[in-house]
Amino acid sequence: MSVVPANRKLWQGVAIGFAIAFAYVTVLVKLFNDWWTDENYSHGLLIPLIIGYILWSQREKLGRSTAQPSLLLGGAAILFALFALWAGVAGAELYTQRMSLILLLAGIAVYFWGLSLLRLLLVPLALLFLAIPIPAIIFNKIAFPLQLFASRAAVWSMSMLGIPVLRNGNIIELKPLNSFDTKKLEVVEACSGIRSLMTLLTLAVVFAYFTHTPLDDAPRSGGRFGWLKSYWFWRSAILVVSAVPIAILTNAFRVSGTGVLAHHYGTEVADGFFHSFSGWAIYIVAFIMLFCTGMILDRFKPTPADGERVERKSLQPETAVSINPVVSAEGSEL
Numbered sequence: 001m002s003v004v005p006a007n008r009k010l011w012q013g014v015a016i017g018f019a020i021a022f023a024y025v026t027v028l029v030k031l032f033n034d035w036w037t038d039e040n041y042s043h044g045l046l047i048p049l050i051i052g053y054i055l056w057s058q059r060e061k062l063g064r065s066t067a068q069p070s071l072l073l074g075g076a077a078i079l080f081a082l083f084a085l086w087a088g089v090a091g092a093e094l095y096t097q098r099m100s101l102i103l104l105l106a107g108i109a110v111y112f113w114g115l116s117l118l119r120l121l122l123v124p125l126a127l128l129f130l131a132i133p134i135p136a137i138i139f140n141k142i143a144f145p146l147q148l149f150a151s152r153a154a155v156w157s158m159s160m161l162g163i164p165v166l167r168n169g170n171i172i173e174l175k176p177l178n179s180f181d182t183k184k185l186e187v188v189e190a191c192s193g194i195r196s197l198m199t200l201l202t203l204a205v206v207f208a209y210f211t212h213t214p215l216d217d218a219p220r221s222g223g224r225f226g227w228l229k230s231y232w233f234w235r236s237a238i239l240v241v242s243a244v245p246i247a248i249l250t251n252a253f254r255v256s257g258t259g260v261l262a263h264h265y266g267t268e269v270a271d272g273f274f275h276s277f278s279g280w281a282i283y284i285v286a287f288i289m290l291f292c293t294g295m296i297l298d299r300f301k302p303t304p305a306d307g308e309r310v311e312r313k314s315l316q317p318e319t320a321v322s323i324n325p326v327v328s329a330e331g332s333e334l
Contacts, residue, residue, distance in 0.1 A: 016108065020101075020104065020105075023082075023085065024085070024097075024101055027085075027094070027097045027098055027101060028101075030094060031044075031098060031132070034133050035131070038133060039195060040133070040139075040194065040195045040198060041131060041133050041198065043131065043198070043199045043202055043203075044131035044132075047127050047128060047130075047131040047202070050127060050206060051124040051127055051128065054123060054124055054209070055124065058120065061120065062117065062120060065113065065116050065117045065120060066114075066116055067112070067113045067114060067117075068113070068114030068115070068116060069110075069111060069112055069113060069114055070110050070111065070114050070115065071111060073110055073111075073115075074107050074108065074109070074110035074111025074112070075107070075111055076107075077103055077104075077106060077107025077110060077111075078104060078107040078108065078111060080103065080107075081100045081101070081103040081104035081107055082100070082104070084096055084097070084099065084100035084103065085097055085100040085101075085104075088100060093135075094133075095132070095133070095134065095135045098132045099129075099132065101128075102125055102128055102129055102132075105121075105125065105128075106118055106121070106125060109121055123205065123209050126205055127202060127205060127206070130198065130201055130202045130205065131202065139194070142194055143189050143192045143194045144170075144192070146192040146193045146194055146197075146248065146251070147170040147187045147188070147189065147191070147192040148169070148170055149248065149252060150170075150187050150191060150192060150193060150251055150252045150255040151167055151169070151170045151171070151172055151187045151255065152167065153252035153253075153255065153256055154172055154187070154252070154255045154256040154258070154259040155167045155172060155259075156256075157256035157259070157260070158174070158256070158259050158260060158263065161260065163259075163260065163263050165259070165263075170186060170187040170188075171184055171185070171186050171187075172184065172185040172186075172187070172259055173185075174259065174262060174263050175263075176262060176263055176264070176265070176266050177263065177264055183262065183266075185258070185259060185262055187255055191251070191254075191255060192251070193247055193248055193250075193251030193252070196247045196250065196251055196279075196282060196283060196286060197243075197244065197247040197248065197251075199283070200243045200246060200247040200283075200286050200287075200290065201240065201243050201244070201247075203243070203287065203290070204239050204240045204242070204243035204290055205236075205240055207239065207290060207291070207294065208235065208236035208239040208240060208294075209236070211294060212232045212235070212236070231300075231301055231302055235294075235297045235298075235301075238293070238297060239290065239293060239294055239297070242290065242293050243286075243290060246286050246289045246290055246293075247286055250282045250285055250286045250289070251282060253282075254278050254279070254281075254282045257278070258274075258275075258278065261274070
């Protein structure tokens with residue numbers, strides 16, 4: 001008797017999927033092309049695979065989620081997403097079109113299943129958000145200050161080592177050993193650290209999601225906002241936030257190391273193999289620092305014994321068994 005409803009839900013899902021693909025085919029093609037060509041967002045190629053794995057691994061929890069459709073809230077989100085898509089197409093603004101896709105997916109989840117399912121989909125939606133290239137005007141507002149910070153850090157490090165160096169904006173002037181001419185090193189946009197910042201932010205979300213234990217999912221008291229008191233929320237928030245200074249500092253260390261090597265071995269070390277190798281090495285160092293941050297946070301994690309003690313204490317009134325003997329009317333013990 002459940003075959004017809006199951007088939008109906010399957011066909012509804014397929015129909016919704018085709019409708020989304022038809023409406024966003026141009027947006028999705030351009031997004032994939034940006035992932036393929038823009039090195040700042042090349043991590044986006046892995047995002048669909050990660051999201052698919054998360055949904056597959058959580059399929060039982062998603063299936064057990066109680067459906068509480070919110071037709072008004074979900075319908076409003078869907079209509080606003082479609083309007084944003086139309087406005088983005090009319091104004092030739094790709095970012096608006098892509099953000100409307102996230103809003104549409106969230107609206108569909110709320111419309112058919114409610115906010116309880118949307119809460120379970122927050123991480124996949126957040127990963128999709130981090131994989132969407134931000135507008136160029138915002139990108140430059142972030143990248144240029146990072147370029148200046150990396151160049152200042154490099155000049156400060158070289159000065160501490162006694163290396164004569166000058167800085168003009170994001171251009172570093174130095175004199176290599178055994179050279180009579182000054183050389184210039186330009187901290188370009190690719191060396192600003194924004195590339196590692198976007199990648200490490202995504203990696204921090206994935207790392208925080210896959211390293212929380214089942215105990216962290218235990219319900220917390222405190223009403224609707226009880227999750228603010230949970231360990232897993234603050235651990236995840238700290239990991240994601242810590243990815244920002246880690247990415248900035250490791251990139252500044254990379255630029256500083258390049259400047260020091262350029263003084264001793266010439267500016268040629270800033271190009272070619274060393275440039276590529278140092279980029280990958282910095283990723284590894286940044287991830288190790290992120291992993292160590294998680295290990296430090298885990299030292300403050302509530303132990304299972306504490307959780308079991310609370311659970312046993314809450315069950316004592318229901319499971320308590322009387323051991324007093326029962327006395328019959330004749331006075332004998334039963």
